[in-house]
Structure formats: structure tokens, C-alpha cells
Amino acid sequence: MLVLGIESSCDETGVALVETTASERPVLRADALHSQIEMHQAYGGVVPELASRDHIRRVLPLAEAVLAKAEVGLSNVDVVAYTRGPGLAGALLVGAGVACALGAALGKPVLGVHHLEGHLLSPFLSADPPEFPFIALLVSGGHTQLMRVEGVGRYELLGETIDDAAGEAFDKSAKLMGLGYPGGPALSRLAESGDGKAFKLPRPLMHSGNLDFSFAGLKTAVLTQAKKLGDTLEANKADLAASTQAAIVEVLVKKSMAALVQSGLKRLVVAGGVGANRLLRADLNSACARMGVRVHYPELHLCTDNGAMIAMAAAMRLQAGVQTANRSYAFDVKPRWPLAEL
Ligand code: KG4
Ligand code: ZN
Numbered sequence: 001m002l003v004l005g006i007e008s009s010c011d012e013t014g015v016a017l018v019e020t021t022a023s024e025r026p027v028l029r030a031d032a033l034h035s036q037i038e039m040h041q042a043y044g045g046v047v048p049e050l051a052s053r054d055h056i057r058r059v060l061p062l063a064e065a066v067l068a069k070a071e072v073g074l075s076n077v078d079v080v081a082y083t084r085g086p087g088l089a090g091a092l093l094v095g096a097g098v099a100c101a102l103g104a105a106l107g108k109p110v111l112g113v114h115h116l117e118g119h120l121l122s123p124f125l126s127a128d129p130p131e132f133p134f135i136a137l138l139v140s141g142g143h144t145q146l147m148r149v150e151g152v153g154r155y156e157l158l159g160e161t162i163d164d165a166a167g168e169a170f171d172k173s174a175k176l177m178g179l180g181y182p183g184g185p186a187l188s189r190l191a192e193s194g195d196g197k198a199f200k201l202p203r204p205l206m207h208s209g210n211l212d213f214s215f216a217g218l219k220t221a222v223l224t225q226a227k228k229l230g231d232t233l234e235a236n237k238a239d240l241a242a243s244t245q246a247a248i249v250e251v252l253v254k255k256s257m258a259a260l261v262q263s264g265l266k267r268l269v270v271a272g273g274v275g276a277n278r279l280l281r282a283d284l285n286s287a288c289a290r291m292g293v294r295v296h297y298p299e300l301h302l303c304t305d306n307g308a309m310i311a312m313a314a315a316m317r318l319q320a321g322v323q324t325a326n327r328s329y330a331f332d333v334k335p336r337w338p339l340a341e342l
Contacts, residue, residue, distance in 0.1 A: 003018045003315045004081065005314055006307060009092055011091075013058040015059065015062040016031035016308040016310070017031070025129065030067075032062045074102075077106065085115065085336070111325040116339045119138055121316055122306075132149060132150060135268050136271060137284075139166045140165065156340065160212060166252060176223050177222070192242075193242075194240070201246075257291065260291060267293065268284070270296070
């Protein structure tokens with residue numbers, strides 16, 4: 001069975017083709033991506049209306065490129081999957097509209113996918129896929145959550161951020177240091193040449209005894225520190241970036257380890273854009289090694305938003321029998337949609 005997946009929830013248009021067989025794990029046949037980063041850069045962040053318009057321009061050429069790469073005709077696609085939420089309403093509507101129009105024109109069923117489930121299941125596309133059950137650390141631009149994952153569609157929320165997401169903490173700190181958008185990758189690049197111990201920044205909720213996070217105070221502390229540095233900010237920027245990154249990473253690692261201890265599980269899956277962060281990966285690797293825990297990541301290029309994870313999540317849901325694709329093309333989107341509601 002061939003599943004075409006379309007991702008358009010934020011600032012990346014992604015399309016991919018995944019093939020399932022009855023017995024084996026679905027495999028990625030081809031994927032294509034267009035990032036809108038350059039377009040939004042001038043504004044210092046994502047402009048929703050521009051994002052929607054660009055998705056409209058990109059999605060069909062990307063779909064054509066994917067089918068050509070896989071040497072598959074459109075009529076051979078069995079299911080068209082799309083991101084139903086969460087995300088920007090207008091951007092989601094583009095992917096949903098195109099997917100349902102394609103489905104209707106081809107007479108093929110469609111399936112709406114939860115964006116975070118896409119992230120969560122993206123490590124199954126890697127050469128070293130996880131096995132259920134596991135603890136998942138979901139760290140994206142909009143979400144920071146620890147989940148207990150028993151199987152496809154069986155997600156229990158253990159803890160989440162009460163304010164900013166980890167990606168947001170990276171992005172907002174980067175912005176006030178003048179590093180532009182998207183801040184996460186820029187801040188972590190600069191941090192490589194800095195000292196993570198140079199500035200004492202707060203580790204919010206680190207010792208709260210639960211698995212919740214809070215990152216809003218960190219951004220304020222970074223701002224206060226930046227103001228204090230004044231004219232010397234430029235000379236100390238790498239140290240401030242490294243200290244910010246160290247604070248975020250330390251909390252993420254500590255809470256992930258606590259979730260593993262509490263659950264007794266010996267497997268951790270890390271997903272979402274911040275999962276591309278090198279320090280986070282290095283520190284999680286050593287903490288997990290100490291605890292005899294196996295840790296899995298998506299391939300680096302599949303950490304941030306992409307179509308492959310949407311096609312994969314749809315394929316895995318169909319394969320597990322937790323959802324069926326349907327021929328009702330009256331779609332809706334869910335800009336806010338807790339994963340635990342699935
Ligand atoms: O998962 P994602 O692509 O989009 C959402 O669903 O939100 O995550 C984007 C987030 C942004 O906040 C971005 O700054 C962050 O992931 N990010 C990083 C890195 N690469 C992306 N944060 C820290 N270090 C990175 N290398
Ligand atoms: Zn995402």
C-alpha cells in the first residue's frame with residue numbers, strides 16, 4: 001500500500017511517499033521538502049498568512065517531485081494523508097484541502113494525522129528503530145512533553161511545559177541576542193564556541209518533583225543578563241548562548257531520566273526540532289548509557305517538520321488498525337489538539 005503524506009502545519013511544506021506491506025515496517029520511498037525560513041527571515045518569525053500562501057505554491061510541485069523520484073504514478077497512491085493539527089489554521093487548511101481534493105479526484109481514501117504523532121513515530125524511519133513501549137521526549141517549537149508510549153495511538157502524557165516550549169526558549173533567547181530566526185540552530189551553533197558555565201541561569205522546575213517544565217523565566221533571565229552586559233554583550237554572546245543552551249538541555253535531560261526511572265522503562269525516543277540539538281543528544285546519550293537505557297532519534301533531517309513523518313504515522317496507524325482512511329472529503333483542521341486526545 002502506498003501512502004502519500006502532506007505536511008503544512010507551519011513553515012515547512014513536506015511531501016513523502018511511504019510503502020507498507022502486511023508484515024513489515026513501512027518504508028520511505030521518496031520525500032521532498034520546501035523550507036520557508038528564508039521568506040520569514042525578514043520578519044524575524046513566521047508570518048501565518050505568508051506561510052499559507054507559500055504552502056499553496058509549493059505543495060503540488062513537491063508531490064510531483066516525490067512521485068517522480070519514487071517512479072510511481074498518482075493513480076497508484078492508495079491513501080492520501082495530511083497533517084490535521086496542531087498548527088497554524090490557514091497553513092493546515094492548505095494541506096488538508098489539497099489532500100482531500102487529491103483523494104476525491106482519485107477516488108482514494110484520506111486520513112488526517114496528528115503532527116506530534118508524526119514527530120513521535122519519526123524514529124521508526126531510522127536505521128535503528130525503537131520498539132514499544134518507550135518514554136518519548138517531544139521537543140518542538142510549540143511543545144515540550146514527556147509521554148509514555150505503549151503502542152501506536154496509545155499515548156499517556158506524563159508531563160509538559162506550563163508556559164514556553166523548549167524550542168521557543170531557544171528561539172526567544174536567540175532573538176533577544178540578535179541571532180534572528182529560527183533561533184534554535186543559530187544559538188546552538190554560536191554556543192559551540194562558548195562556555196556553558198559562564199553565566200548562572202535558572203533551571204526552572206528542575207527540582208519540582210514532577211515531570212512538568214517551565215521555560216518562560218529562562219528567557220527573562222537571559223534578557224536581564226544581556227542588558228547587564230550592555231556594550232560587552234557582543235564579546236560575551238557565545239558564552240551567553242552556551243549558558244542558555246546548557247540550562248535548557250540540563251532540565252530536559254534531568255526530567256527525561258526521571259520519567260524513565262518512574263516508569264521503569266529502558267527505552268527513550270527523542271523527537272521534534274530540538275532533538276537535532278547536539279548538546280542535548282550528547283548529554284542524553286551519556287545519561288542513558290549510565291542508566292542502561294537505549295535512546296533513539298529520528299535521522300537528523302527528519303527531526304524538524306517533514307512529510308515523511310506524516311506519511312509514516314498514517315501508515316503505522318493503518319497497519320496497527322487504530323484508524324481507517326475514509327472517503328468523506330469534508331475535512332476540518334485542529335489548530336489546537338492535545339496528543340493525549342487521540
Ligand atoms: O519540530 P519543529 O520543526 O517544529 C514544530 O513542530 O514546532 O521544531 C522547530 C523548533 C524551533 O524552535 C527550532 O529553533 C528548534 O526546533 N530547533 C533547534 C535546533 N534545530 C531546530 N533547537 C535547538 N538546537 C537545534 N539544533
Ligand atoms: Zn513539528
